[in-house]
Amino acid sequence: MVWVQWGLKERALGNSSIWLCHQCATCTAYCPRDAKPASLMAALRDYSISHYAVPGFLGQALGDPKYLPLLFALPTLIFLAVLAWLGHLTALPEGRIVYSRFLPILYIEAIFVAAMTLSGLAALGGGVRYWQAMSRQMGRNGHGPGQALVPTLLAILRHRKFRECEAHPVGIRETYKRHLHTTHLAVFYGFLGLVVTTTSVGIGIYAFGYLTPWPLWHPVKILGNVSGLAVIGALVVFGYRRIADKEQAGKSTYSDWLFLDILLLTTLTGFLSELFRLADLPGLAYPIYFIHLDFVFFLLVYIPYSKFAHVVYRTAAMLHAASET
Secondary structure, three states: OOHHHHHOOOHHHHOOHHHHOOOOOHHHHHOOOOOOOHHHHHHHHHHHHHHOOOOOHHHHHHHHHHHHHHHHHHHHHHHHHHHHOOOOOOOOOOOOHHHHHHHHHHHHHHHHHHHHHHHHHHHHHHHHHHHHHHHHHOOOOOOOOHHHHHHHHHHHHHHHHHHHHHOOOOOOOOOOOOOOHHHOOOHHHHHHHHHHHHHHHHHHHHHHOOOOOOOOOOOHHHHHHHHHHHHHHHHHHHHHHHHHHHHOOOOOOOHHHHHOOOOHHHHHHHHHHHEEEOOOHHHHHHHHHHHHHHHHHHHHHHHOOOOHHHHHHHHHHHHHHOOOO
């Protein structure tokens, strides 16, 4: 906080502490001046995402609501162009609802592979810039990141830091963040379950010719539905606690709500696509599927610039800190 007050921006942003903070809010609960240091750390994390973003203007765009229509316009125009090419803008496919007849999987794969490749390179660029800043500001005295990689990944998978917030409180004051460990675990593994589901569908199609839609009793389908419910349940808790505890736990930013809302809407439109297909309502199913693809694009392709970027920067900070010991 002193560095921020003195205007030492580069020193503050080049420190791993801003991302090692998991916002358990203990510091806010016990701060004698009621300065809400946890909120300051959250603001620094938001700022660091745009500061290290490659290209920088996208980092600024994801943090400013006035650019939201433009950010959605990109995937919308891409998918509309594909539909126009296929002749599906004015006429929906007839017969049984099969989404691959509306937007062929090959087109979707091509769009997402190209976009995610660029997004991955941008995420790598931002992560490298942050790593270099940490090395300049904090130095390197440890054994290197190679030996620290496995322990860092295990700490992430176990959510050890979130658990410590709950298991080792410094006192009896309420932090209003006791839900973080369980809910973040649900979102984390629920999202991984959805990734595994999507990957399994791709393997089934290309390796075994097992075309979609798959039956509800299929294990992959069950995994996807259970994972989606876990994500939605956790997001509802996150949203409720942010509203109910906003005075005590700290202010939520636009970036916080954007990430939670996009993840929630992505999951909900996925379920609605499934339900409308099962109900045989093509007039609703195909438009909802189109909207679902828009949300998926927004969620995944803009990872380096939204709050989702914490998967890059927090991992880098944890790895850098572990490699110093």
